[in-house]
Amino acid sequence: MAAATPTVDRLATAGGDALADIESLYSQVAAPLTPIQFTGTAGAKYNMGGGQPDPATLPREELADLAGELLASEDGAAALSYGEAGGFAGLRQLLSEKLRRWDGVEASPDEILITNGSNHGLAVVAQLFINPGDVAIVEAPTFMGGLRPLRQLKAQIEMVPLDENGLNVVALEGTLRRLRDAGTPAKLLYTIPNFHNPAGVNLSLDRRKRVAQLADDFNFVILEDDAYGELRFTGEQIPSIYSLARKGRVIRSATLSKILAAGLRVGYTIAPKEVVGRLSSLKLDGGASPFTGRLAAAYLKRRYEEHVTLLRDVYRRKRDALVKGIEAGFAATPHLKPAYMLPTGGFFLWLKLPAGTDGTRVAAEAAGRGVAYVPGQAFFADGSGAEYIRLAWSMLSEEDLEAAGRLVAEAIRAAAAK
Amino acid sequence: MAAATPTVDRLATAGGDALADIESLYSQVAAPLTPIQFTGTAGAKYNMGGGQPDPATLPREELADLAGELLASEDGAAALSYGEAGGFAGLRQLLSEKLRRWDGVEASPDEILITNGSNHGLAVVAQLFINPGDVAIVEAPTFMGGLRPLRQLKAQIEMVPLDENGLNVVALEGTLRRLRDAGTPAKLLYTIPNFHNPAGVNLSLDRRKRVAQLADDFNFVILEDDAYGELRFTGEQIPSIYSLARKGRVIRSATLSKILAAGLRVGYTIAPKEVVGRLSSLKLDGGASPFTGRLAAAYLKRRYEEHVTLLRDVYRRKRDALVKGIEAGFAATPHLKPAYMLPTGGFFLWLKLPAGTDGTRVAAEAAGRGVAYVPGQAFFADGSGAEYIRLAWSMLSEEDLEAAGRLVAEAIRAAAAK
DSSP states (O other): OOOOOOOOOOOOSSSSOSHHHHGGGOOTTTTTOOOOOOOOOTTOSEEOOSOOOOGGGOOHHHHHHHHHHHHHSTTHHHHTSOOOTTOOHHHHHHHHHHHHHHHOOOOOGGGEEEESSHHHHHHHHHHHHOOTTOEEEEEESOOHHHHHHHHHTTOEEEEEEEETTEEOHHHHHHHHHHHHHTTOOEEEEEEOOSSOTTTOOOOOHHHHHHHHHHHHHHTOEEEEEOSSTTOBOSSOOOOOHHHHSOTTSEEEEEESIIIIIGGGOOEEEEOOHHHHHHHHHHHOSSOSOHHHHHHHHHHHHHHHHHHHHHHHHHHHHHHHHHHHHHHHHTTTOGGGOOBOOOOSBSSEEEEEOOTTOOHHHHHHHHHHTTEEOEEGGGGOTTSOOTTEEEEEOSSSOHHHHHHHHHHHHHHHHHHHHO | OOOOOOOOOOOOSSSSOSHHHHGGGOOTTTTTOOOOOOOOOTTOSEEOOSOOOOGGGOOHHHHHHHHHHHHHSTTHHHHTSOOOTTOOHHHHHHHHHHHHHHHOOOOOGGGEEEESSHHHHHHHHHHHHOOTTOEEEEEESOOHHHHHHHHHTTOEEEEEEEETTEEOHHHHHHHHHHHHHTTOOEEEEEEOOSSOTTTOOOOOHHHHHHHHHHHHHHTOEEEEEOSSTTOBOSSOOOOOHHHHSOTTSEEEEEESIIIIIGGGOOEEEEOOHHHHHHHHHHHOSSOSOHHHHHHHHHHHHHHHHHHHHHHHHHHHHHHHHHHHHHHHHTTTOGGGOOBOOOOSBSSEEEEEOOTTOOHHHHHHHHHHTTEEOEEGGGGOTTSOOTTEEEEEOSSSOHHHHHHHHHHHHHHHHHHHHO
16 A cells, blocks of 8 residues: 655744643643653663562463454454443353352452553542542552552552551551541542452451441541452451442452553543443443453463462562571671561552661662663652561562572671661 | 361441442542443343444454464563563554555554553543643543543533535634633544444544644644544545644544454554653553563564454445434335435444434334434433434344344334324
């Protein structure tokens, strides 16, 4: 085909571009935005930055086979066409069954919304509730993917601390009471009960029940983010807040990114049908991909449970390798060892630097050794947290993780010596 | 693996669900929403409802081959991992080259944002500019995918009519002047210059230049939606407003849905780098799929131009078959024939029913004959337009389209007789 390049005759009436002119037109939400800054950890030799699953465990061959089968099947045309606003019904059916068997969560297919990754779901749930100035409560620390939409919507963000049993519910109640007394009651609580990102802790059963009760007492919605719950190395599964609370109190966010493949962008949000309908209307993206939705469904059918079992083993070994490196690195200088709790699942080790250590200096020393991670400030709504660092053990090999743990120890020692 | 189903002990403190309680918590944007109603045309024998590409032309085998090659290649792990916020860089590079060669549009890869379909892009652009009450101008008629986000954001929506040369720029100027005088200047104009959805018309070159000039004179942003521009059956390509206006004045929306596969959800938005950065920050979905982005890139490299040539021929024949059926159907009753213009590309025939014909009755008569389409009211911001109907020739076979054209004629005659 001849490529017809039209002759272009740009308006000559004005010099320069119109970018300065349109600045005054940005919406209140958009005006303060700057392009997302990602922690530039991709180039590091020992990259413990993002919650990126282990590339070696990605089921590439199976997905290639399944894609071939799907596109050759009678469902192949539907996979490449516009689909349902809520996402592929067959996937929602399989997720409904998985939720019942694995998670003790009762959700019919029309109580599940497929999104373009779970971040997308978190953003749309925030839109569902937050007007500028509305109060949202987050954990301190919390996941930046949950913080970002709240900030964008100009929520008043309140922080409640965590301890080794998760969200401190006494502090939560105090905050709820204070907010109510001030005439600014909280609308939404964002919480990560399983293998917390970044803190690695689990919310205890008693506290889950208490949070559900408080939601009734103070009339707020709980956004329960469970990206890592299936990656449990040890211990018993704790029922979700979704299954403990009254229906309608909790919107649950989950994803196939950590188990199957983040690149397929398949997240799912669980809520009563009416709420799912509203979320679906809000999101306006023409529906999640019918192609990746069908691929995910085919994988769920064929091999999901076996793969989860494999991944639990893989990530447990990785955690152990990282911890071994860190412990070895501090064997001679135990007074400089950061405080940490051994997570029983997930992707993250959350270190508290010894008092007086300069986090910025540690990061610089680590970078000089080829080690990258995310500094603690990214996880606190108020930008505090410089004394913490989050190490993701998900991507590196066990050998590299052990080496990286020793190098982190070196970096902390070097920073302390300056 | 043993599926551990936790024992669940729902809060017994309150009967019933909490749905009524959380109603008071919805945001101003979300409170008025109802679940999206899709025109339930999928079950019809002659479905001329949505702008769904012809299933028979979907490159299923090629995509299966490309998926297999991709996942086996050294890029396979990246395809299944988290990717760039702006979308796969290789796809943006190829689109940049395509835009230059095909569309006369100069856009570097960092001036292109990959979205989860172009509807997603339209929604995010609206968020970039619209506060509640801000004025947006749309064409009458226009595409509902452009209207929805403006409505959701509570824009004041103003309509400007079209004629056979597209948007009436004299009426546009009058509207802009009136709005400015009223102290509510327009911020954004949403326009579809090529093979308009639903009206099928093209915006003339002179008018494109005039629109670009008016944007400078009145300081507004043009959202130029070009989903169908490549599907040109006859005539010369007209330069885009993007290429005619000063840089920064126009944000251009495009998609691979109509050429490659809607199910991959690959749309792209073209704007200056700074604007792309803001859009990327607003959209908060973790970036478009690195997997479908790479598939689309592989297809663009291998076979895109050849496929466009094929599709131009396919859709021209379909248009002709539908028009043949309609003309034959009215041969004996020319006074009842709807007014229409023969589109020179795209997917849609836009009929104006003869005066006095009840559009609702026509739709019922058509449904009784197995014929489905979208009634005109869907395309007017104020819900007017009952005298119009939009027929999509994209999905059906030529044979079915000719039959469907005759049945539409029958339906109109039957409605007129009642």
